Amino acid sequence: MARSLQAERNTKRHDSAAIDRTVAFANGKGGVGKTTTAANVAGYAAIAGAKVLVIDLDPQGDLSRDLGYESASGQGLFNALVTGTTAPVLKDIRENLDVIPGGQALEDIQGLMFSRSTRADAGDFGDMLHRSIEPLAEDYDLIIIDTPPGERTLVEGAFAIATAVVIPTKSDEASIDGVERVARRFMAVRERNPNLQLAGVVLFGVGPRSLRLERSVRETLEEMLGTVAPVFATRIRSLESASADARKKGLLFHELEGAVTQAQKDRLKALRAGIKPSDGFFSRNAGGLAEEFEALTGEILSRLNEIESDDNQ
Template identity: 35%
Template sequence: MNPETLTQPTALQRVVLVANQKGGVGKTSIVTALAGLIARPDRRVLVVDADPQGNATASDLGVEGDRGRSLMLSLQYGEPLQVQTDVRPGLDLVAGGPLLAQVGALTTTAAQTGLDVVANLRTALAEVCARGNYTVVLIDSGPGDAPLLDALLRTTRYLVVPTKDDDASLSGMELLALRYLRARQEGAPVELLGVVLFDANPRATARNAQVLSDIDDVLAGSGATSFPTMIRSDRAAALDLRAAHLTPAELVAASAAQNKSRLARLRGGKHRADRKPESTDNGEPRLWSRDPSALASDYQALARELLTRIATAEAGARA
């Protein structure tokens, strides 16, 4: 790989990859929640769904997408990326989906075909970033897809690694750390911003402190630490976020509205309000969570920490 192609173009300076080779550790939930919380019409955010599962596109954001076609064509032929603008106010999306599963096959023949997926992706993404003037670009990645992950590690400026506190998730984090180090040795300008503990029990303070300290031991020497905020376990809210395609702020509002109408029904003597039919009287999906605000505040705090760490890294780079 030509190290010159890895010099960071200004346009890619705010690109953050969220990755862990282990599945189900919160990559997609964190990408879409942070994007939803940061994005405003005057503070634009781009989500790149680089996962063949397309969960960020179809489930969390509830967008039909192009099955990953445009991103695949950019990787393969360097074609311009198609961006779906304002899927929420200020939130743009490059859709993911099953067509991205072909990246592995492409890269195995790259030496013969002269294909350079990294150069293709960097050029296409830099062009989109320059046009969109994004405050932050968040890339969601799938579990295990090593060739695509390697290309993303050589495209991004920052890396955020979510993990659960179980051994398999922590091993996934260590596997990713090796890929990250290899990318850096090859001259990729990627920097680890931190590790986020996901699906954590906020009451298990001693256990959480131990896990965060173990994570910081793994990170020792990298200059990075775990994020102080962890994302609490809240299965009901997680189900709602995905099934109803809501961002955390949207869920907090929807849940408050539903609680209000439930209260009104109870006052009116309808005692079957807890039966949770498929949808409410006005056709909105029935929500399982009564109070998703604690989870939403975790994401809000994490969003602040992420932006602060980016600002600190940029100040360090200027100095």
């Protein structure tokens, strides 16, 4: 696979429907931290001053849990895709961060594409997505697309308009197999979007003491990728209590740190006053996860700059 990916990378670039600074987060397996990584990277990029748009292409709509906005049906995005109009945007989910919410309505995309397949002028899902997203692009410095694990049409549509793909993965064999499935979808789209590049792989949910396992997984992934893309140096550790708190409260990890600290102060104040304290958090700290996501965001943005520099040569 490494040789074929490298060969594709060396092919001549052509004009494509890619939208600048658009990154798809993908893995062929669910439960690997894809949505959490996309949300926290978006959050840190926004803190750094970038104007960020996050697009939720997952029918489960789980991005709402990580970012803390009210879950949606995805009908607004679906309607825009069908009519070829600009997708509706939820503004100011965080400072500098807007969202196009997904949801259950996106499950109908596969059937829609089948019904439109006999129309010569219909185009594919990538064309539909481009028409709905491209008019928004000039308002943003970075567009992040969270893709579902099992919907090939949605994933390849995201790849058709993206300039880069980031693959979060856990260390188990099923997750590594998911990386290979994404690589196959990546290759399938390169003909119609030759500017698409593999930005890198993120190790997610690694046990804090699993150093030998981490080294082994890194070696496996590096052998798989060859020189095409890096396994990012920053890995995201496993800390279930903090992850559960973050999703329950709709907080990003840098926000969770502050909230947990405040909750501890409130708890001590209640104890001093002889009042039974409320305890709304499982974790006593975010375990350095905020710093890890900050470092990872820096690596990803640097990698995007590198890809852009290569494209301009």
